[in-house]
Amino acid sequence: MAILADHGSRGNPLQHKRHAEILERLDNGEELSIGELAREWNVDPKTIQRDFDKLKQMYPERVERAEDKKRYRKPLSRRAQNDGDMVLEMLESMVKDIGVDFYKKAHPLLERLQRQIKSPFYTRLDVEDIGSKFEIVMHLEKAIEQKREVTLSYTPYGAKIPSEYTNVRPIKVIVYEGFWYLLAQQRSYTKKFYIKSISSCEITDLTFHHNPKIIERLENSINVWFSTNVEPYEVRLWVDKSVVVYFERKPVAKNQKLYKQPDGSAELVLKVTSDEEIYPLLKYWIPTIRVIEPQRIQEKFEGMLSGYLSNKF
The missing domain is CATH 1.10.10.10 (Winged helix-like DNA-binding domain superfamily/Winged helix DNA-binding domain)
Known part of the structure; x- marks a missing residue:
């Protein structure tokens, strides 16, 4: 045959x-x-x-x-089209993974909406527990909605004492790889504040307008290493045929382009604002992915691997 x-x-x-x-x-x-x-x-x-x-x-x-x-x-099923039960079930399952404190606050509201639904859903989100920062997140949400500046008490990584950050313009609360950050502008800089390191947040009366380009860069980013001050540039990667399907099912970024080759492999084209956005992707998919251009990324990655294998960090 x-x-x-x-x-x-x-x-x-x-x-x-x-x-x-x-x-x-x-x-x-x-x-x-x-x-x-x-x-x-x-x-x-x-x-x-x-x-x-x-x-x-x-x-x-x-x-x-x-x-x-x-x-x-x-x-969609008729039930899913006609009511929000399925959405509520999924939310109930997801908030369990965000943390005990957060779940305690969210569960009563979901329960009132959900009533006696027996959920068929199970989700596993690797999201850190920020329940202890719930009030701070609520303040940030209000400030973002009203476009009002905030003053933060924040402890940078490696520091032991918090510092005061004034004239902070909050743009979005974001989650990358399960970690929560505040994307904000301060003066002429765009910063990412780690939510768990914020000890207080005070909303001021000062209003602002943020640059829409920042949201565009955020939406096209791969991970938290993206920059809002650099023009996006193209990175081309080779993807082995054994894993191409995963990039088809779940694009790495909004701007992803995937060109399948006759042998089953594919060329993955991304636009990034920092080489650092690419390294976690390479680490996760090794050895089924490599950089075609720019070559400096592949060379630096190979140097990282050589250092790891020789115990010279």
Whole structure:
């Protein structure tokens, strides 16, 4: 029996391969765009449109148009569409992981909304417990909403005594790798304050307007090492075929571009504002990923590995 080929002569996936991947990605919770798939697979958008039309006809329980009418998704259950029970169940499961103190404060509200629902969800979020900083976070939330400056009592890393930081303009409370930070401006600098090191927060009467570019840089960042003062630059990485699917399912960053190769590997293109954003990614996926450009990142990473293996840190 002949083995059915997956790719054509130009390396783009054939119809049966496209159909299988579309269904797999929809089942994994992705929302798919005709334009994005056409660019990823280097085929005509009309071809992808025909793929979805055929799949909708063959598998109506697995394919539907999303609410924006621009993407496709796996159909939601009637229950999920008609009420918020599923969302509440997921929130209840997630806040348990944030910490005991935080859960004690959040649980009564969720319980009143959720009532007697028996949750089928389990989530495991590696998020540190900031329950003891709940009041500070509430102050920061109010200051962010009202765009008012704050004064912080903050102990920088390595210091033993807190210092006073005035004219702090809070922008967002952010979580990276399970750690909580305040992204803020102070004078001409953008800073990230570690939430657990803030001992007090006082809201002032001074208002401000932050630079929208900061939010744009935040939304395109990979991790907390991003910079708001550097223009983004491109990093190209090679990804082994054994792990390409994980970058398809969950993009590393909002600006990620993934170009699959005929041999199953892929070229991953990211825009970053600091080389430091790339090193945690390389460490996590070693040995299935490496830097193509800029070469200095790969060379420095190899130096880190050599130092580790030789015990010379």
